Amino acid sequence: MxxxxxxxxxxxxxxxxxxxxxxxxxxxxxxxxxxxxxxxxxxxxxxxxxxxxxxxxxxxxxxxxxxxxxxxxxxxxxxxxxxxxxxxxxxxxxxxxxxxxxxxxxxxxxxxxxxxxxxxxxxxxxxxxxxxxxxxxxxxxxxxxxxxxxxxxxxxxxxxxxxxxxxxxxxxxxxxxxxxxxxxxxxxxxxxxxxxxxxxxxxxxxxxxxxxxxxxxxxxxxxxxxxxxxxxxxxxxxQGGEPVPWSRIVPLLPLFWARVSARVERRHRAGRLKQWLNYLRHRHAAAQQAFDELRLHHDPEAIAAWIEQAQQRWGRPEAAEARSAQPC
CATH class of the missing domain: 3.20.20.70 (Aldolase class I)
Incomplete structure (x- = not known):
């Protein structure tokens, strides 16, 4: 268990x-x-x-x-x-x-x-x-x-x-x-x-x-x-499975953001996403890039637009794996 x-x-x-x-x-x-x-x-x-x-x-x-x-x-x-x-x-x-x-x-x-x-x-x-x-x-x-x-x-x-x-x-x-x-x-x-x-x-x-x-x-x-x-x-x-690559985590970002937007006050939403990315960047190099890009962003609309772009940028498994393979 x-x-x-x-x-x-x-x-x-x-x-x-x-x-x-x-x-x-x-x-x-x-x-x-x-x-x-x-x-x-x-x-x-x-x-x-x-x-x-x-x-x-x-x-x-x-x-x-x-x-x-x-x-x-x-x-x-x-x-x-x-x-x-x-x-x-x-x-x-x-x-x-x-x-x-x-x-x-x-x-x-x-x-x-x-x-x-x-x-x-x-x-x-x-x-x-x-x-x-x-x-x-x-x-x-x-x-x-x-x-x-x-x-x-x-x-x-x-x-x-x-x-x-x-x-x-x-x-x-x-x-x-x-x-x-x-x-x-x-x-x-x-x-x-x-x-x-x-x-x-x-x-x-x-x-x-x-x-x-x-x-x-x-x-x-x-x-x-x-x-x-x-x-x-x-x-x-x-549990014995293969490592989960960044390309499988990226599709979870819009889900996470939607849930945060529904449950968290507007002024705290950006902080919740950055909080998670701050953890993720210690495992995935692409998350470090994401954290750096969003560090100074606070506007929810701007972050929603960034998430949509992230889907396009890292949505292809081969692209995501190449970026995540870079050292942190």
Whole structure:
């Protein structure tokens, strides 16, 4: 199983739609839905996970599991119960977000200093939703250090989670390489035989990375994030497919732009396209050229015209491959 990671402010429904069209991704996890002091209306869940209106799947048919973030077990349980009425393909719980604003509000990775609370949250949500709705959790190795990694994983296990994703870094380590894959294997050894499906996450940029991660963690199942955004063919390659060339990515640009134009305020649209191109340029030389050409453009009409020209310029596979073969 290969999962697409939740990435707040980046990997939203628009990018999920685009990235799952190239194959290889078995399931997505949404950006977090913050639960503070109220029972959210259904529209709040649908706003973050519009795929709930499509059977909980992207246009390519890939399931999307909504993720909840908060610290109040009862309130999370009540919201999970309401979310379950929308027939999601499971509910995920966030114990890994490293953002300072989130942690200061007692959400995300900071909860890893309180394994007992983590367990109570998972148990409350598990009790609140129907048995056929899977409950999963995503955690880091810890907050400032990894001393309680085993305690948190055991609390999540004993609370009845079906799956557990472990990002192989602490909050303090952020996204700095390396990811400590071997530490996931140590955590796994501390768990009972009857445990959640374990999924490894962190620093998987290539199919070779995926193979090494599997070997060091003992986890067959993986979650990928920035690697897939940088190389939209990564999941396909990990699953044994051929590399996805730039010529197959170019037709996704107008789709991405159309979705952004429908969901994002006019003044922020250009930034969303540049944000993705900024990742793509580390894998495809043609994306570097595209990023350079659009760097100073902010007008949506001008960008729409550029995208149309890009289709003509890079639409022919042989032309696209020649440009992408140039070194970055």
């Amino acid at each position: 290969l999962l697409l990671a939740p990435m707040e402010g980046l990997l939203d429904a628009t990018l999920r739609d685009v990235l799952t069209r190239l194959g290889g991704v078995d399931r997505c996890t949404s950006e977090f839905i913050r639960i503070t002091n109220t029972l959210l209306p259904e529209r709040a869940f649908i706003r973050v996970v519009p795929e709930l209106l499509n059977g909980g799947r992207t246009a390519a048919g890939v399931p999307v599991r909504p993720q909840l973030l908060g610290s109040d077990p009862q309130l999370l349980a009540e919201n999970a119960a309401r979310l379950a009425t929308l027939n999601p393909p499971g509910i995920d719980l966030n114990f890994g977000c490293p953002a300072k604003t989130v942690n200061n509000s007692r959400g995300g990775a900071v909860l890893l200093d309180e394994p007992e609370l983590v367990g109570r949250i998972v148990a409350a949500v598990r009790r609140a939703v129907p048995a056929q709705v899977p409950v999963s959790a995503k955690m880091r190795l810890g907050y400032l250090d990894d001393a309680r990694a085993e305690d948190n994983a055991l609390a999540i296990t004993e609370a009845g989670a079906d799956e557990l994703v472990i990002h192989a870094r602490t909050k303090a380590q952020g996204y700095k390489p390396p990811a400590h894959w071997a530490r996931i294997a140590q955590v796994a050894q501390a768990l009972p035989a009857k445990r959640p499906v374990l999924i490894a996450n962190g620093e998987i940029w290539t199919a070779e990375d995926a193979a090494r991660c599997r070997a060091l963690t003992g986890c067959e199942h993986l979650m990928i994030g920035r690697g897939q955004i940088t190389d939209p063919g990564l999941a396909h390659a990990i």
